[in-house]
Amino acid sequence: MANKAAGTIVFFIVMACLTGCDPEALVKRKVPEPIQDLLTLGSAASLKTPLTPEAIQIVSPKKDTVYPSHQPTTFQVNLKAPGDKPFEDPIITWTLFPEGKGQQPLGNGLSLKKKLEPGKYRVEVTLAVKDQKVSQTINFRQAMMMRGKTVLANGKPVAGVELELKDLDENLISKTQSGDNGTFIVEIPSDNPFRLSPSKKKFSFNPLSKVIKYNPEEQIDFTGFEVEISDVLLVASVDATEPALSICPYQELYLKYKLQSDTPPKKIEAQLIQREKESERLHSFEDISTTEKIGEPLKLKAPLLHGPLAPHYRLRLVVTDEHGQKFSMESRDLYSMDMAACIKSKMAQAVALQTKGELEPAIKEYNQVEELYRNVHEPALYTSLMEKLYFNRGLARLALALNADSGNRQRFLSTSSQDFNAVLKLHKNDIEALFYRGLISHLAKGYDPAIQDYTDVLQSDPNYPLITQLRGMAFVGTGVKRNLLSAIYDFGDALRANSSNKDLRKIRAETLKLYAENQNEKDDSVLDSSRIRLPKPEEGLDLQKIRK
Structure with a gap:
């Protein structure tokens, strides 16, 4: 009706x-x-049919999309009313649900903007028309993001560059790629520093990597070169195929690599990279190769690393082309230095050389061990080894002095004396070091310090070989009358130990004669003792008694 x-x-x-x-x-x-x-002539979109969620179309934010937190995020919705007529007086309400927090009202309207902190969010938009309501929700994220670009030196974009973001412990955080215009966006997970590294086949980049901290105003740029460096390998010998992952300072090694470039390289350098928080330290290898042919293995000498050692190092190859442009590549292998093992190994090499009579190469090895020792954290652990080093090197230098010309003789004697002083600094009661220090003074005509060291040896070991004879010779060398009497006593003690030594008996007789001829001289008067024919102090000594 x-x-x-x-x-x-x-x-x-x-x-x-x-x-x-x-x-x-x-x-x-x-x-x-x-x-x-x-x-059916009610208001616009008379709602004869119930409202459905399809009436709401969320334009922004997009589902599961990440938005930069330094810019306001746009919240926008389109409405689709049933029929051809719009809704009359629709009420649109936005509500935000941050993960782990309570809901937050955003506002009303078809579109609004809001700046949000990084995190995960759910947004709900509700449409109310008269007494009907419907809602739609989507999830999205806000993140700290930075922009960058990969280009050639001429500014042309390089697309498809993979960029790896790692923390400073080299743990991979994320990857992204540059687009057709060379631009990329990288998400920064926190305010901590991170390292970003580009890579693309047949390309090298400068810089090789960058340490970045979140700064939305900064653009991260990498310059690419159409040069490929690959198969970088540091090996112990030219025929080796496995990397020498544990290396020592001064070690001779070979660097293998492949280089494809239209521009001839002018210089190739190898470096060990030690990363320290936001910076890095470079340790350059010494190029000791004789070849200049590109692609041939380079012979290198490993650097001495000063300061605390890192758990591992990366190997970097740096190429400079004829235009002065630099590009580089790092191997994925991690290299290390065990200083304790290096010191022991090099010490064994030095001892082996000295045993074969190769004194100067042995001294060179000892010098390198000493350099390593100066860079260890716990030098007390190496006291015994360093005593051996100083003693052996002192013997080697003494042996060289005995065969050197007058100009080099004094230099070797001086450095040998320094070595035995170093032994005595570590172990003041080392009788052998005392003896050789006294002998060096004796050879250098420093008779008084020689007599003092010989006397200290005698007090510790009265039976030390040749000690009384050598001290007697040093007494004679002074030419002082009272010392001639001391020499006579020493020669007598030496003869009691070796009564068959005719030369020593003759020396004692000549000393006694000189003393008797000058009985009327004062005790501190200096006599001409050169007529007493003394043997060389080093005669009868064994300078091969090295410590192993």
């Missing part, structure tokens, strides 16, 4: 409006709303 009545009302209204008025507008003015609903 209600529908029939409504239809009758509309009929009369339409008939009354035949002269040009708008029947629908007239119905809306004259007919009560409940009747309009029955007539």
